[in-house]
Amino acid sequence: MDKRLRGFLIYAFILLLVIGIIVVLFMYVHDFFSIDLYNRIISVFIAVFITVMVLLTAATAVIFIAFRTRKVHPVMIFPVRLGMKLVIPFALFVAGALKKDKDMIRSLFIDINNLFVEAGDIRKEPDKIMLLLPHCLQNSECSRKITGDAANCINCGRCTIGAVREMAKEKGVKLRVVTGGTAARKAIADEKPEIVLSVACERDLAIGISDVSNIPVIGVLNKRPNGPCVNTTVDIGVLRDKLDSMIRSPEEEAEYGGCSEAAGR
Template sequence: MKVKYLNKDFKKFLLLSGTVILFSLLFFLALVFVYYSSSIFTYNIITLLLIIVTILMIMFFCISSLTIFYVYKNKEVKSKLLLNTSKAGMKVLLPVIMALAGLFKIKKNIVRRFYVDFNNITVSAMGKRYKKEDVIVLLPHCLQDADCVFKITNDISNCRKCGKCTIGGISRIVEERKVKCFVVTGGTAARNIVKKLKPKMILSVACERDLTSGIIDVGKIPVVGIVNERPNGPCYNTCVDVSVLKDKLDSIIK
């Protein structure tokens, strides 16, 4: 059957796939050309360059690992060079470590939780405090009691503070401090809020996976992450230590 219409997404996918294949083919042809036309001297130069690149990569990974370890262990680091080096190293190492965790059947949430903890340390080490209007709090909808009939994803003030879940306690805290707070249904909704409001600081509660992806997605906006507790399994009647959230919020607002 002849396909009469291809949607834009599929066309973009085909275009990108074709581009990858084209560049791969060109790279292969370049290697074939070098193989058949190069002298021993050229091979030696290429080998030397590969050795240098490998040494530089090893040095980068070693320095990154050492700075990450130092920052994580000491918690309070004043040197911007150390902080920036450790953050750059983490950005490069994280996908590699995640791939290795999948390969060796290690739970990825262990790696993600470390990343969230490390991120919180680097944000805290900056020592900045923000005006309450520049801070937003993002909460997952699964913190709300599953049987609650009051919809709070549009407005957290709809919470009746009955005590069945932690939303009521959090609602009181943000109301007292006059900080914007949003209960979101997922990562897309959270990103849309961030894009619209453009906050200077975010305090977010979520699972390890959503926090990790969220911290990476917002880029330069600092995020303090709190991993939620899941006594009933993922995405159902989760909870969070309200006192920890209160302390974190007080530590970042003026």
């Protein structure tokens, strides 16, 4: 079984165990006290915790199925969202407390997010798509100011920015190189894309995906052959494939335009 998935299942099990222990405690108190009002309050707590346990079990099972089958059926959307909102933060908390590798959980979160986003309508006009790159992809010795305008890159071949820039130009998608989360949020607010393809490390991507909840974000992990945050790279082939799956074909464009006109009549 995938290492990240196994880790996730362990954390989900721990969460269920903690809630289960609380339910048993409440049941004990429920039996111990005879005052009617207290019993009613405790009954409500027991019902709430049991409901949460059922939902968490469903969310964990659905995330497991989605990951294994690489598909998100529409009925899975709510439990997958719930799992991502509840189980993943708890898994990160436990991993931090146990001093375990949090990136494993973040990477799983990004994978599930991508499955979830890609299960929806991701095909857009090229100029509604934004490619967001981290500044650490730029060669550390390059003096070109690309965070203001990626067109300042002269594609000298010393880093992957040049190749990504050429690809963005060829496909007609927006490209921004940002220094961090705040700059990324500002770039999204300025450009108002309908979908974002973002490259970053596990931590920045997981935070970015959680922060930008109103626009779908597909994440691609960077590679760090020189350690974190310096002279990182990205797989251009993966970016190209993702972009191709997001850009509407001319036929779809014609069909979509026809539908819009028909709807406007």
